[in-house]
Structures are given as C-alpha cells and as structure tokens.
Amino acid sequence: xxxxxxxxxxxxxxxxxxxxxxxxxxxxxxxxxxxxxxxxxxxxxxxxxxxxxxxxxxxxxxxxxxxxxxxxxxxxxxxxxxxxxxxxxxxxxxxxxxxxxxxxxxxxxxxxxxxxxxxxxxxxxxxxxxxxxxxxxxxxxxxxxxxxxxxxxxxxxxxxxxxxxxxxxxxxxxxxxxxxxxxxxxxxxxxxxxxxxxxxxxxxxxxxxxxxxxxxxxxxxxxxxxxxxxxxxxxxxxxxxxxxxxxxxxxxxxxxxxxxxxxxxxxxxxxxxxxxxxxxx
Numbered sequence: 001x002x003x004x005x006x007x008x009x010x011x012x013x014x015x016x017x018x019x020x021x022x023x024x025x026x027x028x029x030x031x032x033x034x035x036x037x038x039x040x041x042x043x044x045x046x047x048x049x050x051x052x053x054x055x056x057x058x059x060x061x062x063x064x065x066x067x068x069x070x071x072x073x074x075x076x077x078x079x080x081x082x083x084x085x086x087x088x089x090x091x092x093x094x095x096x097x098x099x100x101x102x103x104x105x106x107x108x109x110x111x112x113x114x115x116x117x118x119x120x121x122x123x124x125x126x127x128x129x130x131x132x133x134x135x136x137x138x139x140x141x142x143x144x145x146x147x148x149x150x151x152x153x154x155x156x157x158x159x160x161x162x163x164x165x166x167x168x169x170x171x172x173x174x175x176x177x178x179x180x181x182x183x184x185x186x187x188x189x190x191x192x193x194x195x196x197x198x199x200x201x202x203x204x205x206x207x208x209x210x211x212x213x214x215x216x217x218x219x220x221x222x223x224x225x226x227x228x229x230x231x232x233x234x235x236x237x238x239x240x241x242x243x244x245x246x247x248x249x250x251x252x253x254x255x256x257x258x259x260x261x262x263x264x265x266x267x268x269x270x271x272x273x274x275x276x277x278x279x280x281x
Contacts, residue, residue: 004165004197005033005056005087009065012051025051027220028065035164038191038198040208040228043217044242052217053169053201057087070164085114088158092170094150098142103134103153106142110161121160128156131194132186148179152186159190165197166190172202184210205246208232209267216243229265248272255279 010029013022025048033039043049054060055067058074067074069083088110091097100106104125111121129135132152137145142153151171158166168187172180188210190196200207208214214231216224218241224231232238235245235253244250248267255262255276266275 002035003032003068004035004070005031005199006068007031007052007055007065008068010052010055010062010067011064012055012060013063014051024220026055029220029222031215031222031225033165033197033199035197036191036195038188038200038210038212039215040200040202040211040213041215041217042202042205042208042243044203047217047241048220049201049217050169051220053089053167053199056165056167056199057089058083059089081114085161086163087165087167088161088163090151090154090158090166090168090171092173094147094154094171095143097154097157098150101141101143103129103140103142103145104138106153107156107160110157114161124160124162125156128159131159131190132156146179147175148182151175151179151183155183155186155190159196163196165199167199167201169201170203171200172204172207180204180207203243205232205244209246209248216241218242228267232267233264252276 007029010026011024012026013024016022029052041049051060055062058080061075070086072079072083074083098106099109107125107128108121111124129138132155134152134156142150172183184207187198191198209228209232211228214226214228215222216231232246233249235249238245246267248269249264252262252264252266252272256264260279262275262279266272
C-alpha cells in the first residue's frame with residue numbers, strides 16, 4: 001500500500017512570547033502513514049503530537065522539512081484545497097466544528113464549500129450520517145445532542161467530504177466513557193469497512209491498544225514506533241516520558257513479578273482476563 005501522509009525532517013516552532021526564545025515543537029520528524037491503516041499517536045502534553053496532527057492537512061505549514069499528502073507538498077498553496085479533500089480533521093471540542101442549527105445542514109457544510117452539486121450533497125449527507133449511526137438525528141438540533149453524538153456529527157461532516165484519511169486530534173478528550181466508546185467504535189468501523197485511514201491523537205493508553213500501529217512522541221520527536229503489542233509493554237520507557245502503560249499491561253507485569261506465567265502483550269480486557277485464567281489453571 002502507498003503512503004497517504006509522509007513527513008521528511010519536519011520542524012516547527014511557535015512564535016515565542018516577548019523576551020522568550022522559541023522552543024521547537026517538532027524536531028526533524030520522519031513519519032509515514034500507510035493508506036488504510038489505523039495509527040495512534042501518543043504523547044504527554046507538549047510532546048508535539050497535536051502540532052504534528054495540524055500539519056497533516058495544512059492547518060500548520062512546516063518551518064523546515066516537508067509534509068506530503070498523497071504525494072502533494074502541503075506548502076504549495078495551490079494544492080491546499082486538494083490536501084484538505086484528502087485529509088479531514090476532527091478536533092477536541094465538537095462545538096467548535098458544528099456550524100449549523102440542524103444536523104443535516106451541518107454535515108452538508110463541508111461539501112457545499114467544496115462546490116459539490118446539491119443532489120450529490122444530499123446523498124453524501126445521508127451516507128455520512130448512516131456511517132456514524134446518526135441517521136435518525138437528521139433534523140435534530142446539534143446543541144441538544146450528547147458530547148459523543150456531537151463528535152459523531154463532526155466526524156460525519158468530515159466523511160461527507162469523502163477524505164482518504166481522518167485525523168482525530170484529541171477528539172475523545174472531552175467525552176465521558178460512553179461518548180469515547182461511541183467515537184472509537186465509529187472510526188474503527190470506518191477504517192475496517194470503508195478503508196479510511198485513521199490517525200488518532202490521544203493520551204489514553206487504552207485507545208492505543210485498538211490501533212494497527214502506535215507512534216509515541218516526546219519533546220517533538222518520535223521515540224517509539226511499532227505494533228501496540230511491541231510498544232505498550234515498554235512500561236519503564238513509557239513512564240520515563242510521562243506516560244503510563246495500559247492497566248492490563250501493569251496488571252500482567254505485577255502477576256509476572258509474583259511468579260505467574262502470563263504474557264505481557266494481552267492488551268485487551270478480554271484477552272487479559274483469558275490470559276490470567278489460563279495461568280491459574
């Protein structure tokens with residue numbers, strides 16, 4: 001499979017406060033995201049993960065290096081619209097993305113701005129709402145919905161633009177556990193059934209266990225990159241950069257220290273429970 005996103009020696013610094021020196025937010029990031037994959041990018045606050053996310057559809061442009069989206073240089077102003085057709089962003093607070101007073105009008109907003117014909121917009125809105133399980137709420141007012149439902153509407157608005165990739169920048173951070181589950185189930189289904197690439201920016205370790213690949217950032221650099229079963233078991237290294245391992249991994253490490261023969265990479269709750277039962281039998 002080809003790469004939908006690729007960064008080469010990506011650097012970026014925010015403008016400093018008066019009298020302060022600029023601190024790089026990204027320091028030579030080299031990363032590629034394969035079309036159709038589900039990638040989680042982990043990191044503590046200030047690690048650079050959200051800054052990296054904003055480079056993936058040209059919300060931010062490189063200070064140094066290059067970002068490629070489906071072979072297009074994001075720094076080329078003439079390609080900006082095409083870049084954002086390919087990669088859609090879902091942000092932390094859904095209220096900041098909802099722009100209309102009726103759900104179907106909100107989902108139609110993106111395609112309308114892309115100049116999609118009216119008849120096609122109607123079909124896209126219907127398909128997008130169905131894809132996120134919100135077709136029953138077509139005529140509802142978004143502000144009456146729960147946090148998880150609002151975020152699913154925000155995702156539907158991105159889907160209606162038919163991107164190849166969806167980047168979710170801490171999109172579950174403000175949600176309760178039910179809302180988080182709704183959003184994760186939705187993006188997981190879009191990835192599996194429609195082949196949409198998903199890049200999930202988060203600090204929730206349990207969300208990382210759902211991905212094909214986990215990228216860990218610290219101080220603007222990629223410091224770990226691999227399958228969840230390879231990355232999330234590295235407890236001491238994760239703790240050293242301010243992250244905790246998933247609860248299942250910590251439990252299994254504790255049992256292993258007490259002499260139980262359990263695997264350390266049983267990340268899911270069900271998988272972990274089965275591993276413990278097997279060790280006790």
